[in-house]
Amino acid sequence: xxxxPAGGGPTADAGAGRRFCLVxxxxxxxxxxxxxxxxxxxLVAHGADPADIELIRVPGAFELPLAVRWVLxxxxxxxxxxxxxxxxxxxxxxxxxxxxATIGIEAIARERGVPVAFGVLTTDDGAQARARAGGQKxxxxxxxxxxxxxxxxxxxxxxxxx
Numbered sequence: 001x002x003x004x005p006a007g008g009g010p011t012a013d014a015g016a017g018r019r020f021c022l023v024x025x026x027x028x029x030x031x032x033x034x035x036x037x038x039x040x041x042x043l044v045a046h047g048a049d050p051a052d053i054e055l056i057r058v059p060g061a062f063e064l065p066l067a068v069r070w071v072l073x074x075x076x077x078x079x080x081x082x083x084x085x086x087x088x089x090x091x092x093x094x095x096x097x098x099x100x101a102t103i104g105i106e107a108i109a110r111e112r113g114v115p116v117a118f119g120v121l122t123t124d125d126g127a128q129a130r131a132r133a134g135g136q137k138x139x140x141x142x143x144x145x146x147x148x149x150x151x152x153x154x155x156x157x158x159x160x161x162x
Contacts, residue, residue, distance in 0.1 A: 065104025
């Protein structure tokens with residue numbers, strides 16, 4: 001039997017006693033700051049101590065996977081949220097950065113077996129990014145934190161043999 005809420009998602013105290021790291025890109029910082037705020041608020045609302053939420057900044061979304069790897073190599077965290085924003089431009093650069101960040105973050109999570117949430121916006125324009133960073137489409141930083149909390153709970157439950 002599970003103590004999970006009927007609608008799924010993390011329990012109200014899922015962050016209690018856990019340490020998290022938010023790795024966020026500086027590129028498109030007005031957007032990524034909103035993603036960080038959403039993620040941090042969500043973790044605290046679910047019981048995480050603000051002192052147990054570290055923020056590390058990297059230049060851009062392409063650098064997120066390596067920084068996440070370094071955080072996991074160092075240890076001391078129960079989960080990491082990678083937060084960034086890539087906005088389509090006039091060249092293929094968008095595809096390379098988006099794909100590199102996506103594949104890199106996924107590979108590290110799978111290889112390390114530590115919950116890593118993907119909170120990287122890939123949008124066609126700034127309006128779409130703002131809508132997804134606390135606007136009418138919600139806050140994808142908050143959604144990444146919710147996924148992170150749920151995966152931390154699932155890991156704990158499975159390791160306990162439930």
